[in-house]
Amino acid sequence: MSRAVRIFALLTALTAFTGCVPNSYLAKTGNPEPPSIPRKIVLIPAEVNVIEISAGGVPEEVEEWSQQASKNLVDAVHREARSGARFEILALPDLNPWEQDILKTHLAMYELVIASVNEYGLSTDSVWRERAPQLHYTVGPGLSFLQEKTGATAAMFIVGEDSVLTGGRLLLMAATVLAFGFPAVPPGHSYFAAGVVDLATGDLLWHNFDWNIARRDLRKPEDANGLVAEVLAAFPVNPSQSRP
Numbered sequence: 001m002s003r004a005v006r007i008f009a010l011l012t013a014l015t016a017f018t019g020c021v022p023n024s025y026l027a028k029t030g031n032p033e034p035p036s037i038p039r040k041i042v043l044i045p046a047e048v049n050v051i052e053i054s055a056g057g058v059p060e061e062v063e064e065w066s067q068q069a070s071k072n073l074v075d076a077v078h079r080e081a082r083s084g085a086r087f088e089i090l091a092l093p094d095l096n097p098w099e100q101d102i103l104k105t106h107l108a109m110y111e112l113v114i115a116s117v118n119e120y121g122l123s124t125d126s127v128w129r130e131r132a133p134q135l136h137y138t139v140g141p142g143l144s145f146l147q148e149k150t151g152a153t154a155a156m157f158i159v160g161e162d163s164v165l166t167g168g169r170l171l172l173m174a175a176t177v178l179a180f181g182f183p184a185v186p187p188g189h190s191y192f193a194a195g196v197v198d199l200a201t202g203d204l205l206w207h208n209f210d211w212n213i214a215r216r217d218l219r220k221p222e223d224a225n226g227l228v229a230e231v232l233a234a235f236p237v238n239p240s241q242s243r244p
Contacts, residue, residue, distance in 0.1 A: 024122075024206065024207060024208035024234040025117050025121050025122055025137075025195075025204070025206065025207040025208070026205075026206055026236060027136075027137070027203060027204060027205050027206065028133050028134075028135075028136075035205050035206075037087075037154070037196055037205055037206055037235075037236050037237075038087075038152070038153045038154040038196075039085070039086075039087050039088055040087075040088045040090055040151075040152050040153075040154075041087055041088070041089065041090065041152055041154045041155055041156045041196060042089075042090050042091075042092055042146055042150050042152045042154075042155045042156070042199075043074070043077060043078075043089050043090075043092065043155070043156050043158070044092070044103065044107060044155050044156065044157045044158070045070075045074070045092070046070040046073050046074050046158045046159065046160065047070075047107055047111070047158075047159045047160075048066055048069045048070040048073055048159065048160040048161065048162075048218065049061050049066050049160075049161045049162075050062055050065035050066045050068075050069045050161070050162045050163075050164065050218060050219065051161070051162070051163050051164070052065075052163075052164050062164075065162075065164070065219055068219050069160065069162055069218035069219055069224065070160075072218060072219070072220070072221045072223075072224035072225075073158060073160055073192065073218065073224050073227075073228060074158075075221065075224070076221070076224045076225045076227075076228035076229070077089070077156070077158060077194070077228055077232070079225060079228075080228060080229060080232045085237070086232070086235050086237050087156075087235060089156075090150050090151075090152050091150075092146075092150075093146075093149040093150055099145060102142050102143070102145075103143070105142070106139050106140065106142060106143055106202070107157065107159075109139040109140065110139050110157045110159070110195065110197065111159055113137050113138070113139055113204060114159075114193055114195060114204075114207055114209070116137065117137055117204070117207055118209065120135065121135050121137065136203070137203070137204040137207075138201065138202045138203045138204060139197055139202045139204070140202040141200065141201055141202045142202065143155060143197070143199050143202065144199055144200055146199050147199040147200060152199065153198065153199055153200065154196050154197060154198055154199055154205065155196070155197050155199055156194060156195065156196050156197075157194070157195050157196075157197060158192070158193065158194045159192075159193050160190070160191055160192040160193065160218060160227075161189075161190070161191045162189075162190045162191070162216070162217065162218040162219070163189050163190075164217070164219075189211055189212065190211065190212055190216035190217070190218055190223070190227060191209070191210070191211040192209065192210055192211075192218075192227045192228060192231055193207065193208070193209035193210075193231070194207070194208060194209070194228075194231050194232060194235075195207035195208075206235070206236055208231045208232070208234045208235075209231060210227060210230050210231050212227075
C-alpha cells in the first residue's frame with residue numbers, strides 16, 4: 001500500500017471521528033521547565049503528496065502537484081522564519097548517497113513517530129492523557145552527522161498531504177447531500193505537520209499539525225502559507241532568544 005493511500009485512509013478516519021485539532025506536543029523533561037528549543041535549525045526536505053480522488057474513491061498521487069505543494073510548503077516555512085525571532089533556518093549541506101539514505105530512513109521514522117504522538121500523546125482520552133507525560137518519542141541518533149556538518153543542534157521535519165476531488169467525485173458528493181442532507185462521502189482534505197528533533201539524540205522536542213476539510217489547496221502558495229502559519233504559530237520560543 002502506498003504512503004498516499006495510507007495517509008488518505010488515516011485522515012478519512014480522522015474526518016469521521018475527530019472534531020478538532022488538539023494542542024501541540026512538547027517533550028516532557030522531568031523538570032518544571034520545558035525543553036529548550038534551539039533557534040537555529042536545519043530544515044529537512046518536505047515529504048508531501050497530493051492525491052486525486054476519483055468518483056469511486058480511489059486515491060492516486062499526481063507527481064506534478066506533489067512537487068508544487070512541496071515547494072510551496074518549504075517556501076512558507078522560510079517565510080515564517082524570516083517573519084520573526086522564533087527560529088532561523090540553516091541550509092541543508094550536500095549529502096553523499098549514504099547520508100541521503102539515512103535521512104530518508106529517519107524521515108520515514110518521523111512519520112511513524114508523529115502518528116503515535118497524534119493518536120496517543122495528544123489524545124483526549126482520559127487513560128492516554130494520564131500516561132502522556134511518561135511517553136518518550138525519538139527517531140534515533142543517526143542524524144548526528146548533520147550537527148557535525150552544520151553546527152545546528154536540531155532539525156525541523158515537515159510532511160504534508162492534500163487531496164483533490166475529481167469532477168465525478170464532486171458530483172457524487174453533491175448527490176448525497178441532495179439525497180441525505182449531508183455529504184455521505186468524505187470531502188477533500190489538507191494536512192501539514194512540523195516537528196523539531198534533537199540531532200544528537202533523535203528525541204522529538206516539539207510537534208504540531210493541522211488537517212482541515214475542503215479549506216486549503218496546497219498547490220496554491222497562499223493556502224500553503226496559511227496552513228504553515230497556523231501550525232508554526234505554536235512554535236515554542238525561549239524568552240532568552242534574540243537575534244544577533
